[in-house]
Amino acid sequence: MTLIAADDQADLTSWSVRALATAVRSGEVTATAIVEAHLAALDRGAELHAWLCRVDERARAHAATLDAAHARGEALGVLGGVPLGLKDLFVTEGIPTTAGSCILAGWIPPYDGEHNTRMRDAGAVLLGKLSLDEFAMGSSNENVPGEAVRNPWAHDRVAGGSSGGAAAAVAARMVPFALATDTGGSIRQPAALCGVVGLKPSYGRVTRAGMIAFASSLDQAGPITRSVRDAAVVLGALAGPSPGDATCVNEPVPDFAQACERGTQGLRVGVCRRALDGDGLDQDVRVAFFAALEVLRDAGVTLVDIELPHADLGVATYYVLCAAEASSNLARYDGMRYGPRVTASSVEASVEATRSAGFGAEVRRRILLGTFVLRKAGYEAYYGRAARVRRLVADDYLEAFAHCDVIASPTAPQPAFGRGERNADPLAMYLGDVFTVGANLAGLPAISIPCGFTRSGPRLPIGLQLVGPPWREDLMLAVAAGHEDATRWHHERPPRLIDETSPAAGSS
């Protein structure tokens, strides 16, 4: 293996979503060439363990169909010919879908989720399914039946989670974008740890139909990309009314790409300084964050101090609610209709054995916790109280947005930590979600963008989180794009992986 740091414009895998789609439309490159280049990148990056399943032949056939359509003069979609990966929480017809769990081993869905359909309708070419913490429960992509995903910047570090496979694949130039899901930070945290862009839309902006549920009132799908503008384009193709999700709003989709060009002039960015006081915040993350604020100030943004009085209750509230909903959502996995079944002397014993064998430790922990908080005897003390605190957290945000347009914070208090480092201490792992869970509890749009690197130790990316008011992805995107225009962080790429047997290795 050789490490090559230089970017290479001739390499299609370094192109943006928009550049690829434009090139296909203009006939400059074919979808087939793009897909082949990316499949080769998947080969080279196999040791990151980002992919749970590849569909090379399907992808080649799809690309050929697109090229033929283009040759006939047919218009391709906004993502025509652009490869993508789907976190393996999205249901794909005919393609194994596991949620990263043994309990769905071998399940091949008989239907397509709306996310896959929308991406295909937009012309994007699916290359495979990406690794995740089992049922999206985790912050390190280590809660997996197989190999944990490696951070492309330092292989002994975690990629973050739960969408570690998606963030690593995008960072390592295996795909220009991926779709992931975010329940308490599962898009933004791995994006931050892998140095890419991760966007969680407002709750209800994107359908949940065809996305395996973890915590339904918090789950939201969104893109992981290498630039803010790419995220805006993908979100545009993903968002909109859904025939299959009653919580998805029936609103027209704003022009997110245009929102990126609004400029930052006159926008107010709120900072809750109290939230940065804790000793859990890494010094390099703190420095990078304040540097990002300076960048924004230079770009014409006004910085204002805000308060989020209940922010410190966020993590506890989140873990009660998400466990409660998870225990309910995962009740269907009983081995009776799909998935492996452990047979036993009675139905009850079979269900018990199937679930004990099929779920991993973290999932079992949350099912038990969720079952506990929903007991009749404890409902008010736990679930009822958490639901009320959630309201307070959401009200804090609404109050803060009376004074600012977007709220900024670090995405994660620490850069990528070592693999295995936090496995013995679930609480330490949970506290890593301190900056991200608020947006889920309040249903707000949030984005993580690259804003620097650690100075001490290995060079690891750091993320800046921007949270927008309800339904105002546009304001959030305007500030994020302003930051991106003023920096070069998003052009940084991890050490490239080259398979020594590949021709590219010889030529470089």
Add this chain to the structure above:
Amino acid sequence: MNVRYESVIGLEVHCQLELASKLFSPCPLEIGAVPNTRTDAYTWGLPGTLPMPNRAAVQAAIALALATRCTVHRHSRFARKHYFYPDLPKGYQITQADEPYATGGEVEIPGFTRDDGAPWRVRLHRIHLEEDAGKNVHVGRTSGVDYNRAGAPLVEIVSEPDLRSAEQAAAYMRELRTLVRALGISQANMEEGTLRCDANVSLRPVGTEPLGERCEIKNVNSFRFLARAIDAEIRRQTDLLTHGESITRCTLGYDHEHDRLFVMRTKEDAADYRFLPDPDLPPLVIDDAWVDEVRNALPELPAARRERWRGLGVAADDASMLAAERDLAEYFDALLVATGTARARRAANWLVTDLLGRLGSAPIASCPVPATMLAEIVTMVDDDVISGRTGKDVLGLCWSGEGTPAQLVEQRGLGQLSDAGPVDALIAEVFAENPRQLASLLAGKDSLRGFFVGQIMKRSRGQANPRLVATRLDAALGQAAGSTEEPS
């Protein structure tokens, strides 16, 4: 000391709404289809599927709430009720828990009154919407699950404990069936399971207020068995109490073959369903405009129909019977239009006794005699054009498609003898043939009068007008008496 007990009964009735699709998915709904052929990804509880509320189900539920004078709530909520069982695809049932869409309300039970003569009303605690589970099918030593029914739309109607006897409980169930059928929202068939009932039964000493400990009888599948199961439970509890024992709360099943109850579970192993507001479903919003729209489209309700018909003189039993089925009620109203309401009582009688007698258990829709034809018969009999006996014969001919009543009476000369001449001739014939009986009658044996009437009617093949026969017979007897007296 001998304490007398009063039974206190409340029912939880499940009624499957008759709709094209299920409560939370566009999956088609059909009773009796081949197992597992009316399913979709949602019905199977496949990962990634979500519930989408069926507007038609809410519409039907609103109609039921209005028809039972419930308060329809602007905001209600769906919740998840958890338990593991293979017939429950998601591991939870979507139902309404704390916030049902309808509360309050009442149902009047025909045939039962309070001591003061007021109609017996059963108060409703609530009505809510929920989805059904699948059906376990046991074949020999193996079991299967049919998910056709899983996700079917149900309304659960929960009464207050306002029923006092098994017969009353069965009558209340019948009235609910009548009501939902009149609304056209359910087939409400107990045998097919589109109407199901759990009964809560408790006893208390007569004259006391506090409710005793109750037991719940689950899923009885006919009106008859419901009444028998409740009676059995009343006997069981009475027996326990009179022997100084106490009632332990439990859930019971009814074994109708042996007319016996068996304990399914006791209070100790009562399930904790871990209710959770369903995060997949926003609050159900039913605004005033929607309620008004449904109210304006409501058909005339059975209670109102019965009252209207009784006002026209229809017998109470006939009115109840005719109002029980929507098609039948509409047939009767069509009959009334054709006969005029002045003949309502007799029209009802003809319909109930003669037409329904012929129909047996077949639905009125399959009746070969349209309401207009029956109306002709009723009118002709009422106007003495034909006799009642002939009317029944004409009905038989119409039933076999021989023609219309008017044609048949005309062509076959079935018109009633309403002229004195021919009737007098018949009387003379009968007198001549039965001189001894005539002498006895004239001698004062009045019981023979019926014999003569019968003979005259028989000779006229039933066409003689009975009232005319009566008056002419009187006249003829007067004459005969005169002529026999003369010689003395």
